[in-house]
Amino acid sequence: MKQVISVVNLKGGVGKTTTAVNLAACWGEMGKKVLLVDMDPQGGASLSVGIMNGGNEFLDALEGKTALPVYSTDVPGVDLVPSGSAMETANTLFTGENSSELLFHCLGQTRGDWDLVIIDCPPSMGFHTMNALMSCQHVIVPVEASFLGLNGLKQITSALESVKPQNPDIKIEAIIPCRAHRRRRIHWEIMDTLKELFPGKISPIIRENVSLAEAPGKGKPVIMSARISKGADDYRLASMWIDEQINGTPEPSAHRFSNIFSEDTSTPDNGFQNYQASSFAER
Numbered sequence: 001m002k003q004v005i006s007v008v009n010l011k012g013g014v015g016k017t018t019t020a021v022n023l024a025a026c027w028g029e030m031g032k033k034v035l036l037v038d039m040d041p042q043g044g045a046s047l048s049v050g051i052m053n054g055g056n057e058f059l060d061a062l063e064g065k066t067a068l069p070v071y072s073t074d075v076p077g078v079d080l081v082p083s084g085s086a087m088e089t090a091n092t093l094f095t096g097e098n099s100s101e102l103l104f105h106c107l108g109q110t111r112g113d114w115d116l117v118i119i120d121c122p123p124s125m126g127f128h129t130m131n132a133l134m135s136c137q138h139v140i141v142p143v144e145a146s147f148l149g150l151n152g153l154k155q156i157t158s159a160l161e162s163v164k165p166q167n168p169d170i171k172i173e174a175i176i177p178c179r180a181h182r183r184r185r186i187h188w189e190i191m192d193t194l195k196e197l198f199p200g201k202i203s204p205i206i207r208e209n210v211s212l213a214e215a216p217g218k219g220k221p222v223i224m225s226a227r228i229s230k231g232a233d234d235y236r237l238a239s240m241w242i243d244e245q246i247n248g249t250p251e252p253s254a255h256r257f258s259n260i261f262s263e264d265t266s267t268p269d270n271g272f273q274n275y276q277a278s279s280f281a282e283r
């Protein structure tokens, strides 16, 4: 059973991409094999690991024309499905009944031995985020310590409720306070509220740190661009905490995800047929 994680917040600029990229890198450093899926047409996660892409290949894969594009990266243990501006058209291109299940289909057809898939989402509840939510069991929510940040959490909670009928396994695994300023009183006030609202789900904080702001420009995650920095320390700690959080929880009912990333590469076509039969029939 592979773990699929979406990094979601409908609010912009809260640290989703930074979190997806740096958690992927930290898990890679821990020896895990990770597939980072850039579901945002802005392509920020792709650029953050040094890959610029137009997004056409991902779009073709979603249309069922080609396999999911998987690029190797210079980040140990991390492969990437890159995105770019062409992916913007997905919002208008795919409007049919099953349009929110296209990524789930694509992942099911992709052969690989990844331990974890982590999906970076854009700050809106359209095609891209819906597809991510329909493909994952685990949700990670980066938040900023502000009143508006708390408001964004309400939106996420209702978005999750809306997909639960089709994806009952989905659950918020961690709330990550990002860009934290521990000397500000509002930080501690918001932390108290978060702990009340989501007991046991608040991860170690990520402090505001210049090394994290600079890393994307170098096309590297912080553990490679500034190995010894607050940013690297914070994401290492958060990655260990979330790993324990996810692997310490009981396995979700495996039926829906059991065929994602079968390591058997010998019969891909049959694999997909089996996948369709066993996975979608049971929904």
Ligand SMILES: Nc1ncnc2c1ncn2[C@@H]1O[C@H](COP(=O)(O)OP(=O)(O)OP(=O)(O)O)[C@@H](O)[C@H]1O
Pocket: 011, 012, 013, 014, 015, 016, 017, 018, 019, 040, 042, 044, 121, 122, 123, 178, 179, 180, 206, 207, 208, 209, 210, 212, 213, 214, 216
């Ligand atoms: N802890 C941090 N310290 C300093 N800068 C940070 C930190 N986290 C993120 N940033 C910077 O803040 C900006 C927004 O972060 P990021 O792109 O990760 O947010 P996002 O939620 O993915 O945004 P969007 O909604 O546009 O996709 C980026 O320039 C990033 O480098």
Ligand SMILES: [Mg+2]
Pocket: 016, 017, 018, 040, 044, 121, 122
């Ligand atoms: Mg982003």
